[in-house]
Amino acid sequence: MFYRIWMLIVKELIQLARNKIMAPLIVFGPLLEMSLIAWATSAPIDHLPTAVVDLDHSAASRAYLTTLANTDTFDFNHYLDHPADITPYLTHGRVVAGIVIPQGFDRQLESPLGSRPQVAFVLDGADPISAREALNSAEGATEAVQQQIFTAWNGGRSEPLSLVQPRLRVRYNEEMKKSVYTVPSELGLILFAISLVVAAVGIARERELGTLEQLMVAPIQKVELVIAKSVPAVLLGYTSFLCMLAVAITVFGIPMRGSWPLLLGVAFFFIFVELGIGLMISAYAKNQIQGLMLAFMWVMIEFFFSGYGVPVENMPHILQRIAVFFPIYHYMIIFRAILLKGVGLAAFWPHVLAGAAIGVGVMSLAVWFLGRQHWE
DSSP, X not given: OHHHHHHHHHHHHHHHHHOTTHHHHHHHHHHHHHHHHHHHHHSOOOOEEEEEEESSOSHHHHHHHHHHHTTTXXXXXXXXXXXXXXXXXXXXXXXXXXXXXXXXXXXXXXXXXXXXXXXXXEEXXXXXXXXXXXXXXXXXXXXXXXXXXXXXHTTTOOOOSSSOOOOOOOOSXXXXXXXXXXHHHHHHHHHHXXXXXXXXXXXXXXXXXXXXXXXXXXXXOHHHHHHHHHHHHXXXXXXXXXXXXXXHHHTSOOOOOSOHHHHHHHHHHHHHHHHHHHHHHHHHOSSHHHHHHHHHHHHHHHHHHTTSSSOGGGSOHHHHHHHTTSHHHHHHHHHHIIIIIOOOGGXXXXXXXXXXXXXXXXXXXXXXXXXXXXXX
């Protein structure tokens, strides 16, 4: 039995080696994608094109704009004469933010008992990430200016503007880099996607090429064929995963604080859970194109429930309940916990048990589904 399985695995590897496009694409394509995402998200969001309408034209308004410019978040590319002129610039994407300083800005700042000036910030909500960064910088710069003005009013004595002063401390991502979140998420998604796609086209390729009948009349069992189809998917997925993980840690500085054996073992375990879905797709698909389309459709569904695009905790309650039935949801939690927090099995064993339960159900359903298929 083991000899037959080994020979079938060798046959699968030879077929992959002869495909000059698929194997390199599966190994190096995800690596390129992950590198581009890490490169794009590791850079700070700064120098946003900004339109300015200064209706006061005073030393105070110029000082306030200088404070905003010193944050490096804003680039004052356009100086306009009327607040209504900002809208066309936002509509055509020429600016991300607009700042309107009202008349009397300087005069209102001189009196501590008078009305406070209101500076208008108009942000492009179609780009929420940049808009949120602009809002945070504007709030921080405004707070600094308020502190300076209050100190001047108070005779040069610096006092807090509020009774409660929060002291912020960030754990596991001190610099609040987006890449520390996006890169591990991308690694998990690609690991699942590669395993699913390779498994999804394995049996469909044999059916399309007309060699499935020859395999079925050969002295091998169906379970041996399934195992042989699974091993190349595991090897390719694991190879791509290790390459991406090495680049993420050495090049982009993603921390690895946990146990290597635990991380690799959990990844290996969840690959097999995903293989069951891929094998069912492969047995159902009539050709490789159909198998790929079904696999990519499932990958998009898993992307939604992985928490990568939208946190699962922010989804409606019914969708949160559905998410626990997807292995990618549990794997993402485990992967980030090991990689970024350095925790052990005691911190996430419920998710491991949930993944095991899903795996038993998926593999049982896959065996039942494959047994009911017509292999001719």
